[in-house]
Amino acid sequence: MAGVEIRHLSKRFAQLNAVDDVDLSIREGEFLVLLGPSGCGKTTLLRMIAGLERPTAGEIFIGGERMDDAPPRARGIAMVFQSYALYPHRTVARNISFPLEAHGLERAAIDEKVRWAAEMFGITRYLDRYPRQLSGGERQRVALCRALVRDPKVFLLDEPLANLDAKLRNMARDELKRFQRQVKRTVVYVTHDQVEAMGLGDRIVVMDRGKVRQVGTPHEVYEDPVDTFVATFLGQPPMNLVELQGALLGFRPEHFLPVAHFGANEALRTFPLSVRRVEYLGSDRYVYGSVGGAGATVIAKLPATVATEIAEGSDMEFAVPERALCYFDAATGARQRR
């Protein structure tokens, strides 16, 4: 087991700072998720840890050893690609054995390890098939298997669930997390999907334009965002931002409910909401409207348990509990503690 230390790491592509002076300390055995919109540098950061990309500046330590000049095979890492990158001309068994062959293991030892890994992922009966004969979920397991047999110190996963259909994704997420708990290895996981990030990560690193915006547990980055980028990137729908006396007031749609819904002794901030449209989504209702006259669109997310009648075009009193309010600097977007 080993953690990963990243110091002042930068990667420049021509005019673009893909990764811009990133410091990051990944703990041993931790499931760390790099989250951000496309182009934020999360994949470049992962590829630098893997050794597929050479940093422009900075240092990478894996298990305490300086690794930013070492070739990928010397780093003790394994990587799972978004497309799984299986060898199409090799059977499942020969895919899984490839890193072991490259490592010069004996045939008997290789067979034993392949069998062990295949059993762990329940793919023993596919061993003689070719990747093209497998479904997306099965291919993903083969890719994980191939990563596992190398017994790496760190697993690097690049959007491994992105190519699965939505139905499979929940299952695969659960499987992935159980797998990590079982092997107790450090995992660095790249995704742009906040649901995956929140569900899988011990900690989440939110990135934007090459820089780390916030590092924290899913709870911390969701409830306690450091700026408007993190606040609006996480959450579905995103946090509402309302300009008020030179500051930005932020509140999550699920905290924004009709006044009648709250208890009498709760400290509330009330807003008159001009309801423009109501969206019925089964488990929730989204109410679109504006507060304070010409203000920006805000969204209220009402769970099905809130039965209050809401008519489009009407004006209603909505409220947010004081404890759920966040204040941001209107100019910089940085969080203001009050």
Next chain:
Amino acid sequence: MLLRRRHGGTATTVKRSLADRENVLGVALLAPALAYVLLLVGVPFVLAIVLSFSTATAGSLSFGWAGFANYSVILRDPIFRRALANTAIVTIGSQVLVVVLATAAAQVFRAAFHGKRTARFVLLLPWAVPVSLAAIAWTWIFDSTFSVINWTLKVTGLLHGWLYWLGEPGLALVAIIIVQAWRIFPFATVIVLAGLASLPQDVMEAAIVDGAGFWRRLFQVELPLLLPVVSVAVLFGVVYTATDLSVVYILTGGGPANMTQVLPTLAFQRGVLGADLGQGAAIAVFLLPFLIVVAVAMLRLARRTEIGAR
């Protein structure tokens, strides 16, 4: 057919152009290729088979049924059997050389280096030069007195005797193989380069992360994935080489003593120069099963190793 369309208050008529009529367009676009295949491939092909069963001679319009007489004559002819074997030797030999050289050259040309564009231009030259001109140049390179190859080998001390390239049957075949390989090699290199560019990048990176070195990546990942592309190059190479008349005709003329005849040169010699059209056609027809087998084998190979569907 006319379509009426209102446009800014005035009615404009839009004529349906040829490009809108897919059934007509399809036939129109296919017609030149179809005509080419039928007139320049189909007709001569059928004619060759018909002639091979006839007693036809050049210069006369008489046509007599000969049955398998032409075939039984050539099958008993040692020169024909020599030509058949030579065709196989030259084709296989040159294509093996081409595959090795093209793969190596593609690796070189993949790397970035100074003067790459010029080098690529030079690489492609043999392909652009007319075969007959190139073959004439090669006769000088292999000349019994002035051979630059011999001269170079002598100067570097690698050769002590003297090589009569086109004068000894064995060496003459080697010379033919070299020229044929030289001719196809640029084309094959370009195809392999295109294949390399289309390899899935993440699979190559997976191999790097999995700890495979250069040779393991080359032989266990890259080349197997390139196999369909390489087999296409070989397929073209085989067809070009097996059916080529000019290189052997100019280089050795089939000599010495008919020892370097290949099927096309022998067919030309017997059928056109010797005026025995029937026998010439029968010789040429022997190319056919050879090429069909190769084509089927290559296409099957290509399908079997097709890069897996994603």
